[in-house]
Amino acid sequence: MNALGTVESEALLRRARHALYERDALPEDLLPASLAHVTRSWRRSLDAGVDAFTARPHVPHLSRFEVERATERQHELLAHARPVMEYLHGQTRGSGSVLLLADADGLLLHALGDPGFMTRAERVALMPGASWHEQHRGTNAVGTALAEGVPVVVHGGEHFLECNSFLTCAAAPVVAPDGSVLGVLNMSGERSSRHPHTFSMVRAATQMIENRLFEACHGRHMRLHVHPLAEGIGTLAEGVLALSEAGVLVGANQAALALLNLRASQLGRVRLDQVVDVDREQLLRASYRNPAPMRVRCLSAPAVPELHVRVEQGWSRASTLDMPARATIREPDALQALDTGDAAWHCVLEKARKVLDKPIAVLLHGESGSGKEVLAKAIHASSQRRGQAFVAVNCAALPENLIEAELFGYAPGAYTGARREGAPGSIRQAHGGTLFLDEIGDMPLAMQTRLLRVLQERQVVPLGGGQPVAVDFALVCATHRDLKEEVAAGRFRADLYWRLNGLTLRLPALRERSDWDTLVQRMLQRHAPHRAIELDPALARVLRQHPWPGNLRQLDNTLRTTVALLDDACVIGMEHLPDDLVQELQEARQASSADRLPGVSYSQGQRVAEGDAGTQAGVQAEGGLSRLRSGCVPLAQYTRDVMEQALREAEGNLSLAARRLGISRNTFYRRIMRKRPDA
Numbered sequence: 001m002n003a004l005g006t007v008e009s010e011a012l013l014r015r016a017r018h019a020l021y022e023r024d025a026l027p028e029d030l031l032p033a034s035l036a037h038v039t040r041s042w043r044r045s046l047d048a049g050v051d052a053f054t055a056r057p058h059v060p061h062l063s064r065f066e067v068e069r070a071t072e073r074q075h076e077l078l079a080h081a082r083p084v085m086e087y088l089h090g091q092t093r094g095s096g097s098v099l100l101l102a103d104a105d106g107l108l109l110h111a112l113g114d115p116g117f118m119t120r121a122e123r124v125a126l127m128p129g130a131s132w133h134e135q136h137r138g139t140n141a142v143g144t145a146l147a148e149g150v151p152v153v154v155h156g157g158e159h160f161l162e163c164n165s166f167l168t169c170a171a172a173p174v175v176a177p178d179g180s181v182l183g184v185l186n187m188s189g190e191r192s193s194r195h196p197h198t199f200s201m202v203r204a205a206t207q208m209i210e211n212r213l214f215e216a217c218h219g220r221h222m223r224l225h226v227h228p229l230a231e232g233i234g235t236l237a238e239g240v241l242a243l244s245e246a247g248v249l250v251g252a253n254q255a256a257l258a259l260l261n262l263r264a265s266q267l268g269r270v271r272l273d274q275v276v277d278v279d280r281e282q283l284l285r286a287s288y289r290n291p292a293p294m295r296v297r298c299l300s301a302p303a304v305p306e307l308h309v310r311v312e313q314g315w316s317r318a319s320t321l322d323m324p325a326r327a328t329i330r331e332p333d334a335l336q337a338l339d340t341g342d343a344a345w346h347c348v349l350e351k352a353r354k355v356l357d358k359p360i361a362v363l364l365h366g367e368s369g370s371g372k373e374v375l376a377k378a379i380h381a382s383s384q385r386r387g388q389a390f391v392a393v394n395c396a397a398l399p400e401n402l403i404e405a406e407l408f409g410y411a412p413g414a415y416t417g418a419r420r421e422g423a424p425g426s427i428r429q430a431h432g433g434t435l436f437l438d439e440i441g442d443m444p445l446a447m448q449t450r451l452l453r454v455l456q457e458r459q460v461v462p463l464g465g466g467q468p469v470a471v472d473f474a475l476v477c478a479t480h481r482d483l484k485e486e487v488a489a490g491r492f493r494a495d496l497y498w499r500l501n502g503l504t505l506r507l508p509a510l511r512e513r514s515d516w517d518t519l520v521q522r523m524l525q526r527h528a529p530h531r532a533i534e535l536d537p538a539l540a541r542v543l544r545q546h547p548w549p550g551n552l553r554q555l556d557n558t559l560r561t562t563v564a565l566l567d568d569a570c571v572i573g574m575e576h577l578p579d580d581l582v583q584e585l586q587e588a589r590q591a592s593s594a595d596r597l598p599g600v601s602y603s604q605g606q607r608v609a610e611g612d613a614g615t616q617a618g619v620q621a622e623g624g625l626s627r628l629r630s631g632c633v634p635l636a637q638y639t640r641d642v643m644e645q646a647l648r649e650a651e652g653n654l655s656l657a658a659r660r661l662g663i664s665r666n667t668f669y670r671r672i673m674r675k676r677p678d679a
């Protein structure tokens with residue numbers, strides 16, 4: 001930071017600016033050493049070709065839509081910065097200032113301030129959508145804090161652009177738990193209202209944001225709060241370290257790095273016992289005996305001989321003494337297990353893997369039964385959150401009046417009919433784990449607003465009041481709808497859409513997949529693990545070409561049924577197919593222009609394109625159909641059972657149950673209304 005404000009330095013600045021104006025060059029050593037960062041920044045500004053005396057710098061301003069996208073990309077930073085900014089704004093209200101959050105490129109994302117000054121600030125584009133990178137606006141607190149990587153004050157004439165010299169600004173970079181710079185927090189006001197405390201306030205606020213980010217990132221790890229004095233623990237000056245189960249330092253805030261004389265690049269490579277004279281197990285044991293801070297000797301920083309350490313257990317249950325270090329246990333990778341050879345599907349799995357354990361919401365888009373929930377579970381099972389809960393909520397199956405309570409929970413006695421002791425709600429149940437919101441496109445608009453708030457603030461307020469509860473979960477959503485269309489039609493909030501859509505994965509429909517045979521093989525193995533069951537090759541050809549409107553669910557259900565009807569046989573023929581599918585095959589045949597299914601004929605006299613095997617299948621098909629038509633009561637009974645179960649699972653929602661079975665709502669209704677075959 002600088003020590004400007006004196007009459008002497010003001011005079012120096014005036015002379016320097018005059019030289020800048022006259023010669024478009026920076027006079028050597030004109031500014032005092034305390035303003036070395038300004039000298040460096042003016043040099044960078046000149047090199048970038050910024051015109052210091054232009055009234056209107058040519059800097060593109062982002063549209064509202066583009067700002068929304070940029071904001072979405074930084075939603076984790078914003079979620080943690082917003083509450084801190086609101087708190088700071090509450091403390092400084094009426095002081096004629098504006099608080100701004102910029103991303104790591106100097107793009108302003110969020111502003112909060114006094115209306116009078118904000119209007120003035122907007123005249124020089126100190127507002128969301130504007131870039132305050134040094135290359136665009138020369139020396140300024142946001143751009144210079146980013147370029148220098150440290151907190152700075154840029155006051156009055158230190159701004160490179162003459163038009164910004166009415167400002168006084170203090171800014172500090174916000175550093176992620178892995179040491180990368182995420183953005184900058186900046187406070188600006190009228191130059192005449194400069195206050196020496198502003199700089200400290202901004203620094204303290206960024207530390208608060210960094211601590212929140214650290215907590216969200218390393219909540220599951222064991223954390224060590226360190227400070228040379230026992231009383232320093234719990235204050236903003238404390239260092240915080242995150243420790244893996246193998247005792248490796250995997251995270252550290254800025255204070256901890258400074259105390260231990262470490263660089264961010266060393267995280268993940270240095271063990272605790274290389275920086276202090278105890279290891280993880282010793283610390284754990286000591287903290288079980290006595291939770292008060294313990295004294296350790298610092299090995300990595302000669303200037304800090306002794307540190308006090310308080311141990312905080314992560315919420316990962318694995319952090320107990322009697323469990324082996326999780327790092328040594330190799331868990332099967334659920335994503336890998338799903339890879340059955342289709343190229344598009346492989347691509348989906350690879351993309352999902354790339355965002356594992358990153359704060360990126362995943363949106364799964366695919367037809368009903370294409371495996372969205374199966375994929376969501378695999379994402380969870382392959383992530384570091386696998387030891388925690390996977391909570392699935394079907395937004396379409398819940399009646400509108402219950403979805404709110406189901407998601408957000410409710411306080412005791414919140415409404416008539418509620419449980420007396422209240423309920424935590426799915427979002428809180430997913431704390432530490434993964435929340436899967438299925439059929440998100442069917443969520444009512446009012447719920448979307450509440451959900452958005454939870455995602456922004458990462459805390460949930462139960463219905464009927466109560467304290468907000470901090471929540472941390474990975475979010476995976478799924479829909480068969482085109483959410484962009486829903487947004488355009490006003491049925492889905494655009495801001496929620498951007499928040500959910502960190503990465504959209506489009507699941508191929510079964511008819512688009514090339515791994516049909518492997519899938520069938522695996523499904524048969526699952527349904528009859530001790531039997532070598534296979535499909536009759538001709539039937540396989542027919543079924544492979546079927547469009548499978550119910551996708552993997554329909555195929556899996558079909559195979560489950562056929563296995564049940566197989567008795568001792570090992571080859572599945574047409575006669576083993578459920579009558580619903582047979583009917584569907586017939587309908588497909590009728591719908592096709594050639595009036596027959598591809599690859600199969602339905603009468604013995606008809607010629608078939610596929611040759612003998614096809615003819616044989618046709619014969620079998622005809623035989624199978626007639627056998628089925630002759631009244632297979634157990635099959636009808638079984639089908640009905642499946643439908644009733646689907647209806648129960650969809651909690652009475654007929655459309656959902658039908659969609660899940662891959663049949664139309666009308667067919668479902670017609671069949672379920674028939675008398676029970678055994679009645």
Ligand SMILES: Nc1ncnc2c1ncn2[C@@H]1O[C@H](COP(=O)(O)OP(=O)(O)OP(=O)(O)O)[C@@H](O)[C@H]1O
Nearest residue numbers: 338367368369370371372373374375552553556660
């Ligand atoms: N990769 C797979 N391997 C084997 N079976 C699968 C696979 N994916 C899905 N299935 C089968 O399909 C069924 C439905 O899958 P899932 O519930 O994931 O679909 P969905 O796309 O979420 O459906 P909906 O949109 O109707 O909720 C599963 O219960 C399982 O029987």
